[in-house]
Amino acid sequence: MGYFKNIGDSITTLITGMKVTMGYFVRAKEHVTLQYPDEKWPNPERNIGVGELDTYNVIRSKLHVDIDDCIGCKKCERACPVNCITIDTLKTDKGEDIGTTKLGTQKRLLVTRFTIDMTECMYCDLCTFPCPEECIYMTPDYRFERGDNKEVQVTNVERWRDRNNLIYEYSTVPKTEVDRRMQIIADAEAVKAAALEKARVAAEASAAITPKPAENREITPGSGEEQAHE
Known part of the structure:
Protein backbone atom coordinates (compact mmCIF):
# COMPACT_ATOMS: atom_id res chain seq x y z
CA MET A 1 0.00 0.00 0.00
CA TRP A 41 18.98 46.18 -14.45
CA PRO A 42 19.96 49.87 -14.53
CA ASN A 43 22.99 50.78 -12.42
CA PRO A 44 21.93 52.60 -9.24
CA GLU A 45 23.59 55.96 -8.71
CA ARG A 46 25.83 56.35 -5.71
CA ASN A 47 27.94 59.42 -5.02
CA ILE A 48 31.35 58.41 -3.69
CA GLY A 49 32.98 61.80 -4.18
CA VAL A 50 33.73 64.50 -1.62
CA GLY A 51 34.44 68.20 -2.00
CA GLU A 52 35.45 68.99 -5.55
CA LEU A 53 34.71 65.39 -6.53
CA ASP A 54 30.96 65.60 -5.86
CA THR A 55 30.33 65.05 -9.56
CA TYR A 56 32.28 61.77 -9.46
CA ASN A 57 29.21 59.57 -9.38
CA VAL A 58 30.06 56.01 -10.33
CA ILE A 59 29.58 52.52 -8.99
CA ARG A 60 32.86 50.91 -8.01
CA SER A 61 32.96 48.02 -10.41
CA LYS A 62 35.59 47.00 -12.96
CA LEU A 63 38.85 48.93 -13.17
CA HIS A 64 39.99 50.24 -16.52
CA VAL A 65 43.33 51.63 -17.72
CA ASP A 66 43.93 53.95 -20.65
CA ILE A 67 47.31 52.39 -21.33
CA ASP A 68 48.27 55.00 -23.94
CA ASP A 69 48.30 57.60 -21.14
CA CYS A 70 50.24 55.50 -18.61
CA ILE A 71 53.78 56.74 -17.83
CA GLY A 72 54.76 53.70 -15.73
CA CYS A 73 55.18 55.60 -12.46
CA LYS A 74 53.72 52.64 -10.48
CA LYS A 75 51.94 54.91 -8.01
CA CYS A 76 48.72 52.94 -8.40
CA GLU A 77 50.60 49.68 -7.81
CA ARG A 78 52.06 51.01 -4.56
CA ALA A 79 48.67 52.37 -3.44
CA CYS A 80 46.86 49.05 -3.85
CA PRO A 81 46.36 47.48 -0.38
CA VAL A 82 45.92 43.95 -1.77
CA ASN A 83 48.67 44.00 -4.43
CA CYS A 84 46.34 43.17 -7.30
CA ILE A 85 48.14 45.54 -9.71
CA THR A 86 51.44 44.51 -11.32
CA ILE A 87 53.45 46.84 -13.55
CA ASP A 88 56.74 46.22 -15.39
CA THR A 89 58.59 48.91 -17.31
CA LEU A 90 61.69 49.34 -19.46
CA LYS A 91 63.64 52.49 -20.20
CA THR A 92 63.32 53.74 -23.74
CA ASP A 93 66.32 53.99 -26.03
CA LYS A 94 68.23 57.27 -26.13
CA GLY A 95 66.36 59.70 -28.34
CA GLU A 96 63.38 57.35 -28.73
CA ASP A 97 59.99 59.06 -28.75
CA ILE A 98 57.08 56.90 -27.60
CA GLY A 99 54.59 59.74 -27.47
CA THR A 100 52.87 61.88 -24.87
CA THR A 101 49.82 61.45 -22.65
CA LYS A 102 46.53 63.30 -22.99
CA LEU A 103 47.82 65.75 -20.37
CA GLY A 104 50.95 66.44 -22.42
CA THR A 105 53.46 64.44 -20.35
CA GLN A 106 56.34 62.95 -22.33
CA LYS A 107 56.46 59.18 -21.81
CA ARG A 108 59.95 57.91 -20.94
CA LEU A 109 59.18 54.37 -19.80
CA LEU A 110 57.77 51.55 -21.89
CA VAL A 111 55.04 49.74 -19.95
CA THR A 112 55.65 46.09 -20.80
CA ARG A 113 53.16 44.70 -18.28
CA PHE A 114 50.09 46.17 -16.60
CA THR A 115 47.89 43.50 -15.07
CA ILE A 116 44.96 43.83 -12.68
CA ASP A 117 43.74 40.74 -10.85
CA MET A 118 40.04 41.48 -10.41
CA THR A 119 39.63 38.35 -8.27
CA GLU A 120 41.65 40.12 -5.57
CA CYS A 121 40.49 43.70 -6.13
CA MET A 122 38.58 45.06 -3.12
CA TYR A 123 37.05 47.97 -5.10
CA CYS A 124 38.44 50.54 -2.68
CA ASP A 125 39.25 52.99 -5.50
CA LEU A 126 42.53 53.95 -3.77
CA CYS A 127 44.60 53.27 -6.88
CA THR A 128 42.85 55.93 -8.95
CA PHE A 129 43.66 58.98 -6.83
CA PRO A 130 47.51 59.05 -6.98
CA CYS A 131 47.61 58.60 -10.77
CA PRO A 132 49.13 61.82 -12.19
CA GLU A 133 47.71 61.13 -15.66
CA GLU A 134 44.20 60.06 -14.59
CA CYS A 135 44.50 56.95 -16.74
CA ILE A 136 43.20 54.38 -14.23
CA TYR A 137 39.63 54.62 -13.01
CA MET A 138 36.62 52.64 -11.87
CA THR A 139 33.87 52.03 -14.40
CA PRO A 140 30.18 51.27 -13.83
CA ASP A 141 30.63 48.06 -15.81
CA TYR A 142 29.97 45.17 -13.43
CA ARG A 143 29.94 42.48 -16.13
CA PHE A 144 32.86 40.10 -16.28
CA GLU A 145 31.36 37.55 -18.64
CA ARG A 146 32.54 39.25 -21.82
CA GLY A 147 35.65 38.01 -23.56
CA ASP A 148 37.28 41.41 -23.90
CA ASN A 149 40.20 40.72 -21.58
CA LYS A 150 43.41 39.83 -23.39
CA GLU A 151 45.26 36.59 -22.83
CA VAL A 152 47.69 36.91 -19.95
CA GLN A 153 51.14 35.37 -20.05
CA VAL A 154 51.62 33.69 -16.67
CA THR A 155 54.13 31.15 -15.40
CA ASN A 156 53.19 27.67 -14.27
CA VAL A 157 53.59 28.78 -10.66
CA GLU A 158 51.21 31.70 -11.18
CA ARG A 159 48.75 29.88 -13.42
CA TRP A 160 46.53 28.83 -10.53
CA ARG A 161 45.90 32.52 -9.85
CA ASP A 162 44.26 33.00 -13.24
CA ARG A 163 40.81 32.25 -11.84
CA ASN A 164 38.24 32.28 -14.64
CA ASN A 165 40.59 34.49 -16.65
CA LEU A 166 39.88 37.60 -14.58
CA ILE A 167 43.46 38.86 -14.67
CA TYR A 168 43.25 41.74 -17.12
CA GLU A 169 46.31 42.72 -19.18
CA TYR A 170 46.40 46.27 -20.51
CA SER A 171 49.91 46.49 -21.94
CA THR A 172 49.98 46.45 -25.73
CA VAL A 173 53.73 45.89 -26.15
CA PRO A 174 54.30 42.61 -28.06
CA LYS A 175 56.28 39.93 -26.27
CA THR A 176 58.77 39.83 -29.14
CA GLU A 177 59.53 43.52 -28.60
CA VAL A 178 60.00 42.98 -24.86
CA ASP A 179 62.37 40.07 -25.55
CA ARG A 180 64.34 42.18 -28.04
CA ARG A 181 64.84 45.02 -25.58
CA MET A 182 65.72 42.64 -22.75
CA GLN A 183 68.36 41.02 -24.97
CA ILE A 184 69.88 44.43 -25.74
CA ILE A 185 70.08 45.18 -22.01
CA ALA A 186 71.63 41.77 -21.30
CA ASP A 187 74.23 42.24 -24.07
CA ALA A 188 75.16 45.70 -22.75
CA GLU A 189 75.57 44.35 -19.22
CA ALA A 190 77.72 41.49 -20.53
CA VAL A 191 80.00 43.94 -22.38
CA LYS A 192 80.30 46.09 -19.26
CA ALA A 193 81.12 43.08 -17.08
CA ALA A 194 83.75 41.90 -19.58
CA ALA A 195 85.38 45.35 -19.62
CA LEU A 196 85.52 45.45 -15.83
CA GLU A 197 87.04 41.98 -15.70
CA LYS A 198 89.64 42.93 -18.33
CA ALA A 199 90.58 46.04 -16.35
CA ARG A 200 90.91 43.99 -13.16
CA VAL A 201 93.20 41.41 -14.80
CA ALA A 202 95.36 44.17 -16.32
CA ALA A 203 95.69 45.89 -12.95
CA GLU A 204 96.76 42.66 -11.26
CA ALA A 205 99.31 41.93 -14.01
CA SER A 206 100.75 45.44 -13.77
CA ALA A 207 101.08 45.13 -10.01
CA ALA A 208 102.92 41.80 -10.36
CA ILE A 209 105.67 43.08 -12.71
CA THR A 210 106.27 46.46 -11.08
CA PRO A 211 109.42 46.26 -8.81
CA LYS A 212 109.06 47.39 -5.28
CA PRO A 213 110.96 50.62 -4.44
CA ALA A 214 114.14 50.26 -2.34
CA GLU A 215 113.54 50.52 1.34
CA ASN A 216 115.26 53.56 2.86
CA ARG A 217 115.99 52.99 6.51
CA GLU A 218 117.68 55.44 8.82
CA ILE A 219 120.99 53.98 10.23
CA THR A 220 121.31 54.47 13.95
CA PRO A 221 124.90 55.23 15.16
CA GLY A 222 126.37 52.43 17.27
CA SER A 223 123.97 49.87 15.94
CA GLY A 224 126.73 48.02 14.01
CA GLU A 225 125.10 48.78 10.67
CA GLU A 226 127.58 51.55 9.69
CA GLN A 227 130.33 49.11 8.67
CA ALA A 228 127.93 46.88 6.81
CA HIS A 229 126.60 49.89 5.03
CA GLU A 230 130.11 50.97 3.99
Missing part, protein backbone atom coordinates in the same frame (compact mmCIF):
# COMPACT_ATOMS: atom_id res chain seq x y z
CA GLY A 2 2.81 2.37 0.90
CA TYR A 3 4.47 1.67 -2.45
CA PHE A 4 1.47 2.87 -4.48
CA LYS A 5 0.99 5.85 -2.13
CA ASN A 6 4.55 7.00 -2.87
CA ILE A 7 3.89 6.75 -6.60
CA GLY A 8 0.70 8.81 -6.21
CA ASP A 9 2.52 11.48 -4.16
CA SER A 10 5.24 11.69 -6.82
CA ILE A 11 2.70 12.20 -9.59
CA THR A 12 0.84 14.83 -7.55
CA THR A 13 4.07 16.70 -6.81
CA LEU A 14 5.07 16.59 -10.48
CA ILE A 15 1.71 17.97 -11.61
CA THR A 16 1.87 20.75 -9.00
CA GLY A 17 5.32 21.78 -10.16
CA MET A 18 4.30 21.72 -13.81
CA LYS A 19 1.32 23.97 -13.04
CA VAL A 20 3.67 26.56 -11.55
CA THR A 21 6.03 26.27 -14.52
CA MET A 22 3.25 26.56 -17.08
CA GLY A 23 1.84 29.55 -15.23
CA TYR A 24 5.14 31.42 -15.60
CA PHE A 25 5.37 30.27 -19.21
CA VAL A 26 1.93 31.67 -20.06
CA ARG A 27 2.49 34.90 -18.09
CA ALA A 28 6.07 35.43 -19.30
CA LYS A 29 5.77 39.22 -19.25
CA GLU A 30 4.79 39.27 -15.60
CA HIS A 31 7.77 37.49 -14.05
CA VAL A 32 10.70 39.48 -12.65
CA THR A 33 13.57 37.49 -14.14
CA LEU A 34 15.49 39.55 -16.70
CA GLN A 35 16.65 37.88 -19.88
CA TYR A 36 20.32 38.62 -19.23
CA PRO A 37 22.41 39.71 -21.10
CA ASP A 38 19.77 41.07 -23.50
CA GLU A 39 18.10 42.83 -20.57
CA LYS A 40 19.92 44.43 -17.65
